[in-house]
Amino acid sequence: MNLGFVVGVFGVLILSHAAYSTIQYRGLLKIMEEEFSRPPMNVILELIIGLALCMWAALTFPGKFLSIHPDSDENRAVSLPDSSEFMIFNHRGRLFPPEIDMKF
Amino acid sequence: MVTKTEETQLNQLEIQVENGGGGAWEYLSLVRKLKLRRSENVLKHGSSILNDPRKRSALGPDEWTLYEQVAIAAMDCQCVDVAQKCIKVLQKNFPGSKRVGRLEGLLLESKGLWGEAEEAYSSLLEDNPLDQAIHKRRVAISKALGKPSVAIELLNKYLELFMADHDAWRELAELYLSLQMYKQAAFCYEELILSQPIVPLYHLAYADVLYTIGGIENLISARKYYAATIDLTGGKNTRALLGICLCASAIAQLSKGRNKEDKDATAAPELNFLAAAAVEKEYRQKAPAKVQLISSVLRSLKI
Numbered sequence: 287m288n289l290g291f292v293v294g295v296f297g298v299l300i301l302s303h304a305a306y307s308t309i310q311y312r313g314l315l316k317i318m319e320e321e322f323s324r325p326p327m328n329v330i331l332e333l334i335i336g337l338a339l340c341m342w343a344a345l346t347f348p349g350k351f352l353s354i355h356p357d358s359d360e361n362r363a364v365s366l367p368d369s370s371e372f373m374i375f376n377h378r379g380r381l382f383p384p385e386i387d388m389k390f
Numbered sequence: 391m392v393t394k395t396e397e398t399q400l401n402q403l404e405i406q407v408e409n410g411g412g413g414a415w416e417y418l419s420l421v422r423k424l425k426l427r428r429s430e431n432v433l434k435h436g437s438s439i440l441n442d443p444r445k446r447s448a449l450g451p452d453e454w455t456l457y458e459q460v461a462i463a464a465m466d467c468q469c470v471d472v473a474q475k476c477i478k479v480l481q482k483n484f485p486g487s488k489r490v491g492r493l494e495g496l497l498l499e500s501k502g503l504w505g506e507a508e509e510a511y512s513s514l515l516e517d518n519p520l521d522q523a524i525h526k527r528r529v530a531i532s533k534a535l536g537k538p539s540v541a542i543e544l545l546n547k548y549l550e551l552f553m554a555d556h557d558a559w560r561e562l563a564e565l566y567l568s569l570q571m572y573k574q575a576a577f578c579y580e581e582l583i584l585s586q587p588i589v590p591l592y593h594l595a596y597a598d599v600l601y602t603i604g605g606i607e608n609l610i611s612a613r614k615y616y617a618a619t620i621d622l623t624g625g626k627n628t629r630a631l632l633g634i635c636l637c638a639s640a641i642a643q644l645s646k647g648r649n650k651e652d653k654d655a656t657a658a659p660e661l662n663f664l665a666a667a668a669v670e671k672e673y674r675q676k677a678p679a680k681v682q683l684i685s686s687v688l689r690s691l692k693i
Contacts, residue, residue, distance in 0.1 A: 362590075362623045363589055365391075367426060368425065371530075372529060372557070373530065374533055379466075380468035384430055384433065384469065386434065388471070
């Protein structure tokens with residue numbers, strides 16, 4: 287797989303490791319009977335790194351983003367469909383039938 | 391509504407198929423999806439697929455859709471025997487089907503037998519009085535016979551039942567325009583804009599009709615709708631840009647006799663200037679040989 291996928295997996299692993307560390311830290315605080323205000327600094331650093339890696343992977347892995355503006359250069363309306371339900375057959379083109387042979 | 395990417399894709403596929411590269415089936419599917427009328431190409435490439443039994447069986451259940459598409463294209467190109475063969479194959483596999491019955495009615499229409507076609511459609515309508523496609527074909531018969539007033543009456547009755555049918559409203563607007571009943575055509579376009587405000591081409595058509603009717607209020611409204619079209623297409627619609635320039639000159643001419651405050655309220659000098667600049671830029675990019683022509687036209691419009 288390409289780099290985006292590997293980085294994404296890395297980011298998820300780092301985030302889950304941070305979650306596990308926080309749970310262990312809370313268990314430690316329960317033993318020492320102190321209040322849990324926020325996780326330790328290294329866990330916060332780990333969280334920020336995991337966030338950055340996951341965001342980068344989420345933006346690069348899916349590939350090219352499509353435009354959603356209705357007036358962008360790709361999405362703008364160029365023509366309406368020809369009204370094929372009302373089409374009539376007695377036009378001038380019926381005097382020039384193309385040469386088609388059918389074998390079925 | 392055909393978008394720019396779909397149009398470029400269609401042109402690429404068309405060139406590829408015409409020059410003998412593969413991709414005929416993708417081209418035919420794209421034409422079917424966008425509901426375009428490319429009858430000669432569809433007939434040529436569709437029949438080349440159908441003539442080859444290997445390619446035909448490779449399609450699987452889509453084979454019957456291809457038969458239908460080729461049959462309609464053959465009728466449009468007046469190759470009646472090709473259409474007859476396709477319909478016979480479909481009849482053998484789907485006996486008593488309403489869709490095949492509609493194709494038979496279409497075949498009678500293309501042969502010019504309007505009476506028999508009308509009878510076939512009435513008998514199909516007896517079994518199924520709410521079939522939208524059959525009602526529309528009856529309107530098409532009156533249109534082909536050169537009776538637009540009868541067609542308008544039938545279409546109005548159809549629209550009382552099926553008010554949400556955009557193609558029918560468009561068709562009604564075009565019929566009114568062919569009879570020069572501009573106010574009724576404007577009403578039809580208003581309905582279309584109400585139901586689908588994102589499609590810029592309805593705004594453009596409405597602005598054209600308002601410009602044709604004339605009068606200072608209609609011209610001001612027309613300018614608003616041209617501006618809406620430019621907004622919705624990202625400024626790439628040359629017709630709307632030219633429409634603003636023409637509206638500006640027409641408004642200036644009509645408001646010559648008025649006093650100064652009215653004239654200042656109705657004129658929109660920045661809009662006209664920007665539209666003229668955008669038109670010149672487009673011409674420089676796409677048709678540089680005609681830049682002189684368009685500059686002189688725009689200059690004469692300002693005066």
